[in-house]
Amino acid sequence: AQSVAQPEDQVNVAEGNPLTVKCTYSVSGNPYLFWYVQYPNRGLQFLLKYITGDNLVKGSYGFEAEFNKSQTSFHLKKPSALVSDSALYFCAVSGVNAGNNRKLIWGLGTSLAVNP
Amino acid sequence: DAGITQSPRHKVTETGTPVTLRCHQTENHRYMYWYRQDPGHGLRLIHYSYGVKDTDKGEVSDGYSVSRSKTEDFLLTLESATSSQTSVYFCAISTRQGGEYEQYFGPGTRLTVT
Numbered sequence: 676a677q678s679v680a681q682p683e684d685q686v687n688v689a690e691g692n693p694l695t696v697k698c699t700y701s702v703s704g705n706p707y708l709f710w711y712v713q714y715p716n717r718g719l720q721f722l723l724k725y726i727t728g729d730n731l732v733k734g735s736y737g738f739e740a741e742f743n744k745s746q747t748s749f750h751l752k753k754p755s756a757l758v759s760d761s762a763l764y765f766c767a768v769s770g771v772n773a774g775n776n777r778k779l780i781w782g783l784g785t786s787l788a789v790n791p
Numbered sequence: 792d793a794g795i796t797q798s799p800r801h802k803v804t805e806t807g808t809p810v811t812l813r814c815h816q817t818e819n820h821r822y823m824y825w826y827r828q829d830p831g832h833g834l835r836l837i838h839y840s841y842g843v844k845d846t847d848k849g850e851v852s853d854g855y856s857v858s859r860s861k862t863e864d865f866l867l868t869l870e871s872a873t874s875s876q877t878s879v880y881f882c883a884i885s886t887r888q889g890g891e892y893e894q895y896f897g898p899g900t901r902l903t904v905t
Binding site: 707709711716717718719720724726769778779781782783784 | 896
């Protein structure tokens with residue numbers, strides 16, 4: 676079965692420290708991988724995606740993510756966390772379904788709290 | 792918010808009543824989606840549309856119907872609301888078909904069924 680796992684419900688970091696939000700996936704075929712962020716009472720905002728090419732992808736607000744095919748992971752990272760980064764983060768993968776159609780498969784989200 | 796609005800933003804309704812949520816976009820995108828977001832379940836696709844009058848079911852379509860009579864509007868209808876449909880509903884668009892294209896989300900509608 677195709678799936679996405681975000682193994683940590685919550686991540687706490689101190690402001691200025693590096694942060695990592697983890698994501699692993701299981702899909703058939705080549706994956707297309709996405710990170711989204713959701714601030715309180717807002718819709719999801721696209722952060723970055725991996726389609727092909729360089730395994731390190733840079734996105735909005737200083738975030739980046741590293742695609743690791745052997746570990747089937749796509750962890751979100753930022754070198755120096757800000758209090759304003761506190762939000763809910765979702766990983767998603769575009770998996771191949773019947774008829775060769777692709778649908779997004781979503782992780783359950785990780786709540787990031789950055790402490791001043 | 793990629794020119795996407797949702798109405799109403801909040802609604803409280805009683806079990807058994809019909810409810811229609813509206814998603815409106817201003818940028819003429821072909822692909823539109825309805826999701827629900829619930830704690831412990833993340834986002835789940837209800838229905839999606841790939842053009843005017845072209846719609847298909849997602850993973851949790853039971854109890855929901857959709858209509859798209861013009862490009863800019865995608866309506867989600869709960870024919871007879873149940874308490875299990877209490878949720879936050881998000882509309883999304885994508886600029887192209889294909890798994891490599893990201894989706895852009897509206898602000899959401901919080902629906903409570905009492």
